[in-house]
Amino acid sequence: MSVPMVRARAVRKHFGHLEVLKGIDLDVRPGEVVVVLGPSGSGKSTFLRCVNHLETIDGGSIHVDGELIGFEAAGGRVRHLRKRDVTRQRREIGMVFQQFNLFPHFTVLQNVMEAPVGVRGERREEARERAYALLRRVGLEDKAKGYPRQLSGGQQQRVAIARALAMRPKLMLFDEPTSALDPELVGEVLATMKGLAEDGLTMIVVTHEIGFAREVADRVVFMDDGVVVESGTPADVLDNPASPRTKAFLSRVL
Numbered sequence: 001m002s003v004p005m006v007r008a009r010a011v012r013k014h015f016g017h018l019e020v021l022k023g024i025d026l027d028v029r030p031g032e033v034v035v036v037l038g039p040s041g042s043g044k045s046t047f048l049r050c051v052n053h054l055e056t057i058d059g060g061s062i063h064v065d066g067e068l069i070g071f072e073a074a075g076g077r078v079r080h081l082r083k084r085d086v087t088r089q090r091r092e093i094g095m096v097f098q099q100f101n102l103f104p105h106f107t108v109l110q111n112v113m114e115a116p117v118g119v120r121g122e123r124r125e126e127a128r129e130r131a132y133a134l135l136r137r138v139g140l141e142d143k144a145k146g147y148p149r150q151l152s153g154g155q156q157q158r159v160a161i162a163r164a165l166a167m168r169p170k171l172m173l174f175d176e177p178t179s180a181l182d183p184e185l186v187g188e189v190l191a192t193m194k195g196l197a198e199d200g201l202t203m204i205v206v207t208h209e210i211g212f213a214r215e216v217a218d219r220v221v222f223m224d225d226g227v228v229v230e231s232g233t234p235a236d237v238l239d240n241p242a243s244p245r246t247k248a249f250l251s252r253v254l
């Protein structure tokens with residue numbers, strides 16, 4: 001058995017008195033696509049943010065590719081990671097948000113090249129060539145010289161995906177990547193993500209797009225109120241949910 005790409009065990013997180021994650025267990029194997037479903041406020045974004053060091057956890061453990069992320073509070077022992085390890089780990093995990101947050105004064109190409117050159121120290125020519133290849137992969141090579149405001153929301157989100165890929169992540173996290181898009185633009189972003197899945201990228205995708213979950217996910221996880229309620233194949237969870245909470249949620253979104 002290979003090392004899991006993500007191994008979360010009994011992950012807990014609270015904000016003040018609000019307990020948001022109440023013991024999350026989740027494994028993601030290399031190359032696996034896991035879709036996380038759940039009502040608003042169930043802790044989906046917080047969980048992704050913990051995996052990517054945007055939040056620290058209060059208990060349990062998260063490993064990415066065998067390496068500890070954040071804290072490990074098992075046995076009352078709290079371990080802090082060194083800052084330089086955190087920085088390196090964060091570079092190896094790509095994240096795509098609902099809001100694309102492209103740099104408005106940079107061209108599309110500059111948006112994709114910025115981190116490889118500025119953060120990874122890649123040579124400009126090399127980074128440019130690779131940025132073009134990534135823009136080709138998301139179907140936007142012809143927009144390389146354009147600016148974000150000249151693009152549709154769907155195109156901007158595809159640039160954001162190319163930008164994340166430019167850092168050569170071993171894991172990609174998507175937090176409702178199509179929720180801010182007009183309905184007619186959702187499909188092109190999902191198609192791009194499907195392509196990445198087919199290329200073998202390991203992905204955790206928070207989305208309400210049930211069709212995408214059915215078609216692309218290896219596994220579907222349903223979260224509610226800070227816990228994983230159930231997890232299984234898309235057919236298991238979507239067509240034959242075990243929990244009444246999953247049933248109730250699906251009847252609202254389907």
Ligand code: ADP
Binds near residue numbers: 015038043045
């Ligand atoms: P989801 O992504 O499933 O909608 P979130 O992880 O965003 O859920 O939020 C879970 C709960 O945590 C919500 O009640 C939210 O208001 C709360 N929350 C999230 N981030 C913070 C924060 N930085 N400070 C306080 N409360 C937060």
Ligand code: MG
Binds near residue numbers: 044046
């Ligand atoms: Mg969220």
